[in-house]
């Protein structure tokens with residue numbers, strides 16, 4: 001088994017969830033499980049996932065904001081009796 005010798009020469013060998021051995025000093029804190037340390041490549045993957053999730057949340061907030069604004073603007077235009085046919089000059 002080659003895997004058993006993969007940790008040879010490491011100060012503090014740790015086994016990542018992905019099955020890869022890494023030295024504790026090279027490990028990074030996991031985004032998914034804050035109490036665990038993962039290997040560098042898993043850390044990079046988790047970081048990219050976390051960034052993607054954060055951006056999606058931001059975009060969904062922006063979308064909800066935009067939808068609210070559209071609703072408000074349409075209501076106000078209705079109050080002003082705006083008629084797209086008659087009030088063409090504002091286009």
Ligand SMILES: [Zn+2]
Nearest residue numbers: 016018039042
């Ligand atoms: Zn890993």
